[in-house]
Amino acid sequence: MRSLIKPIFAVVALCSTMAVKADTVSELEQLIDKWLKIESQTSELNTHWLEQKSSMEQTLTLLNAEQEQLSTLNKNREKNSSDLSKKREQLVTQQGELEKDQQNLNSQLKQISQQLLSLQVQLPPPLLNSWKNAGDLADPQLSTTDKLQTALKMLTLLNEFQQRISIHEMAIKHPDGQEVWVKQLYLGAAQAWFVSEDLSYVGIGFPSDLGWQWEFDNSINAEQVALGIAVQQKKRAADWVTLPMLSYKNNAQQGAK
Structure with missing residues (x-):
């Protein structure tokens, strides 16, 4: 057992x-x-990690590039903001200067307008008519620009009239009350002579405090006035012309006193 x-x-x-x-x-x-499974999982993780790493690197590169762009944009914006601020300050300064210049211009224009208006009555009739056609400085509806342009036109017309000898015709009133048609010879805007067609009326024109004056004076040589007019109109050959100047009129007035 x-x-x-x-x-x-x-x-x-x-x-x-x-x-x-x-x-x-x-x-x-x-x-x-289990080891094989772990190895497989590790391999998958490594593969997944490599894929994720590449994607993350690309994303990081894009983020860095975007950050640089944003930084550049921010710098440009700050620079533009600074430039705009400087430009704004310049514009404000320029605006102040323009307003100051505008005030000075208005003041000077007002003074010039007053002088031109006071001068009007002393102008010879042809020039006065040209000034009236240029505009009315006394019109309160005129803008500063229109008033300046009108003043410049008037000054230009005055300068042109002063630089030439001109001929005009018109009727002037004789002391006896009748209207006499005469030709006028202007030497600028400060002196003129007149004579009728038949040489029976002759005289001188000049500016005064009362305005432009015509004065009949038979002591002036009517033929010389007519000759000066004919030469200026090229109806006669150039020749010496003897005419009394404004000083003659001044002396005559002083003698009468």
């Missing part, structure tokens, strides 16, 4: 040993399987 029990123990021990080995193999297989 005892001999039979020993083999049985031996078989049981062998089976136990084999069972232990089988469990060990199974565990190893499981460990290997």
Whole structure:
């Protein structure tokens, strides 16, 4: 009986040993399987990481480029803001200067207008008519620009009249009340002579405080006045003409006093 029990123990021990080995193999297989899975997951993670890294690097590059652009835009905006501020200050300064110049212009224009208006009555009739056609400086509806243009026209007309000898015709009133048609020879705007067609009326014209004056004076050589007019109109050859100047009239007035 005892001999039979020993083999049985031996078989049981062998089976136990084999069972232990089988469990060990199974565990190893499981460990290997887990290791393989971990390796696979690690490989996938590495692959995914490399893909993510490339994408993140591209994104970082784009972000850096965008940041540089934003920084440049911000600098330009600050520069533009500074430039605009300087430009605004310049415009404000220029506006102040323009307003000051405008005030000075208005003051000077007012003074010139008053002088021109006071001068009007002393102008010879042809020039006075030209001034009236140029405009009315006394018109309160005139803008500063229109008033300036009118004043410039008047000054131009005066300068042109002063630079030439001109001939005009008109009727002037004789002291006896009748209207006499005469030709007039103007030496600028300060001196004139007149003579009738038949040489029976002759005289001189000049400006005064009372305005432009015509004065009949038979002591003036009517033929000389007529000759001066004819030469100026190119109806006669150039010749010496002797005519009394304004000083003659002044001396005559002083003598009468």
